[in-house]
Amino acid sequence: MILDSTDTDIFAAVTQFYVRLRRVTGRVVDVLYMVENQEYAQHLIDYAKTIDDTELQSHVNHLTRSFNLVKVPVVVEQPEQVVERPVPQRVWFLG
Numbered sequence: 814m815i816l817d818s819t820d821t822d823i824f825a826a827v828t829q830f831y832v833r834l835r836r837v838t839g840r841v842v843d844v845l846y847m848v849e850n851q852e853y854a855q856h857l858i859d860y861a862k863t864i865d866d867t868e869l870q871s872h873v874n875h876l877t878r879s880f881n882l883v884k885v886p887v888v889v890e891q892p893e894q895v896v897e898r899p900v901p902q903r904v905w906f907l908g
Contacts, residue, residue, distance in 0.1 A: 823879055827854075830869075831844050834857070834869060854880060
């Protein structure tokens with residue numbers, strides 16, 4: 814959790830970001846979830862960085878500073894080691 818939703822300054826900044834993003838792209842986002850989930854907030858900020866809008870970029874800069882977002886390294890699980898088994902040979906039984 815980045816912070817709880819009672820922090821009115823951050824909540825106001827996220828709301829302004831939401832309004833501008835909605836005007837520019839038509840995309841609807843969840844403001845409360847953005848405040849509570851750093852991964853979601855980072856995804857939306859990364860998305861907003863690709864949009865050429867000066868006001869939106871100022872909101873992105875403000876949110877990045879306010880949230881103190883740092884790229885979280887993605888942990889990739891290593892697949893289990895596969896043990897090669899010998900190929901079974903056919904055995905012929907007579908009788």
